[in-house]
Amino acid sequence: MGDTTYLAADAKLPYCRGCGHALVVRQLSRALEGLALPARSIVLTTDIGCVGLADSLFPYVHTVHTTHGRSTAMAIGMALAEAVLPASGLKPIVMIGDGGAMIGLLHLVHAAQLNVDITVLVHNNFLFGMTGGQHSAFTPLDWCTSTTPEGNRVPPLDLLALLRAAHAGSLARQFATDGNLNAVIADAVAYPGFSLVEILEICTGYGGLMNKSKGAALHEVAGRQGYAIGQLEAKQPRPTFTQLYRHEIDSKTAPLLVEEGPGVVDPRVEAATHHPLPPPPTEEGSQLHRPKESRPTSLQHAGAADSRLKIQDSKPMHVVIAGAAGERVQSSAALLCRAALSAGLYTTQKNDNPVTQGSGFSLSEICLGPRPIQYTGMESADVVIAVSQEGWNELTTNGTLSALTPGSLLVLDSEIETESPTGRVVRQPFRRDATPKRAALAAIAFWLEKDPVIPNATWQSVVAALPVERRTDVSEALGIGSNLACQGGERAA
């Protein structure tokens, strides 16, 4: 029962006498009957307002009554789900008024861009009916409403022109009174992609009374706005976003798709986490937080008992690395964290840079400790590594330098101009000898040679885990830093 029955035969329509909405629901029902679609293949998605009363008139199709203007957006979500679910041919049909089309305009634009397989019926009666006849963005010039009692002075949006610019596939405009409205709606529903029919009506409760207009005046009003009537756009169908995405899923999952059982982690995630280290960094900024956000990183405790480890008490060591954007400061800091991780230490890394990302300073704050790090901030840095003037200046601005203690170690590039900071200062020509992009790594290696917090051997596993094309670069940078330290070129500032 009800397989191809739509509008209930005994439906008592809840609309005002003469309201176009009654015509639309009847024509919609006729259109669906003509298409002979199973009722369960339709989701009638209704908006707020008189137009939203249609749900209860269609007892056999799925109905979703939504919020103001969002019917289109929820229909988009339902259509997109088809990319993940077994194909069902479900067709969301959105019933929305001109007010809903105004507040939800962006959803209509995005639906057209995505080309999701939904049909939108915009009931444009030029005003908000249920709330008392207020005007909308689609109210014609000079049209009287409760909020434009002397006539609307703002030209109406041409919805179809707008959606044409958004690449909509099928667009039509009809009067609610048109006898062929059912055929136009049927064409829209049958169109395999985004389709929209703007249906012009007069609200008998407000528009008709306030403008002393009857249905016949509708043609004259539409003519004055320059509205063309009929099928205005019928493009050759293009693939829907849902189809494109399903193809992407198929191509990426074909050999791998594994069903998950309760409490079982996707085996591919498990497999990935068995790597001792996360994927190595590629470019500045691109991998800054991936150890955390992508794959859980296994902890390696092999080096925890290494006698060379300097961090023996439970207090974390705080390291700040500062330089210029684009010079691999943060990715070098991430390598340091990986080396520390391999040595059995716990680490946290926080990065900072100006909002523009690609200019000015680049900075990482690192905590290293033999126990899990609780507080990830630092009250005073134990080690400051600065390899460019921009980085140094930021350390001045953000208060790092003023919080230093006499025991703090500062490893600075020779080119940096400084006042006399608190702490022990060591200067080396990292930028000159290692190049600016490798200066941070060279400075890290220099520091660790002087102050072996992390055993040298752990760097070998870090380098080995890098892509082949990066290994030489990283090894050279580390070597330059170590050599500078071994040359004993330390001098006080």
Add this chain to the structure above:
Amino acid sequence: MVAEGALAAGCRFFAGYPITPASEIYEVMMREQASRGGLALSAPDEISSLCYCVGASLRGLKAMTATSGPGWALMSETVQYALMSETPVVITLVQRLGPSTGGATHGAQGDIFLAEFCTSGGYTIPVFAPSNAAECYELTRQAFNWSERLRTPVVLLSDKEVGMTSEPVDEAALAKPAVVERTWGDAGASIAAYDIERVEDVPCFGPAGGEVKVTVTGSAHDRQGRLRKPSAEVVELLLHLQRKIEVHAADMAMVHADLDPEASCLLVSYGITARAARQAVGMLRKEGFPISFLQIQTLFPVPAEALHRAAAGIRTVFVAEENLTGQYRAVLAPLLNDRRLLGINKIGSMISPTEIVRAIRRAGGTIPRGDWPSERSSEAGVREPLGTRKAGV
């Protein structure tokens, strides 16, 4: 780890919009979903993001979006729709410094009220607050489980410092609660709507597009999902929205309690500040002062039983949180009205363990002042005055 937790929980739909500090979850989902058999896409605004998720959930998919305060503000209408229409969905809210655009790259815990009290009617939205990367994974899985089980929106309340700090995770030690699915209706039923036997029951779910006719609405409705003015039946269904959460409050309660039977004061915290608080507790105990500690992961529904257990025999309760007015302290206040309730609050940067220790000391009375080392003239890292406020002030 939020993204990994979501994927492990069976999340197969994600819609996002860029916003610091939640963009990384969006990026990971965009990168990972297709290869895990799910869909992730960019929405043109946050309203659309959550609406797309709700639409996908109505078809039976587990769905999530991620945002920060400004985006969450745009979502509140749709959060309420999900609540009223009983549509499961998870929203990760990564807090940043407000109000308005505020400080996009600065952490904060200022969205407690915004997250919990965004509904007309004040319905309980379950809110889980992780304090580190591992908890992000675990609590995201819990968020999905409870969202599906109760057919309601659930918020994972993270913040910039939790969400954008890299730290190692012992994958083998992660808690992996069994994945819970929503209860699907009988295929032979004639209609899937809001029919329940007891007021606290969760109605069976039927997907839009399935064999059983589905009626969904965000308006006040009867058991058939028909829009109705408030009748006894309609009001009972409104009550049901709250009762179905309340009856599971004890099951949902997740805390880490580190209690000292000798303690006369209790430090309560959550999210990023719980880490500094735990460290502060260690510092105080090292000095020989007994103190109990309670990290709350389930902010809402408030874990009242756990709080009462932790506060038994306690005279003074401190609540440390990174907001100006003590939002969660205000929530706890009615439960602790016979105790001295003090806030440790700050905005602009994380509260440090030293600041917590100093604030507890400054509160006086609880800890003998003379037993503390003298204050240093300049304390590193303190860039904002730290205030202690009495509850209700």
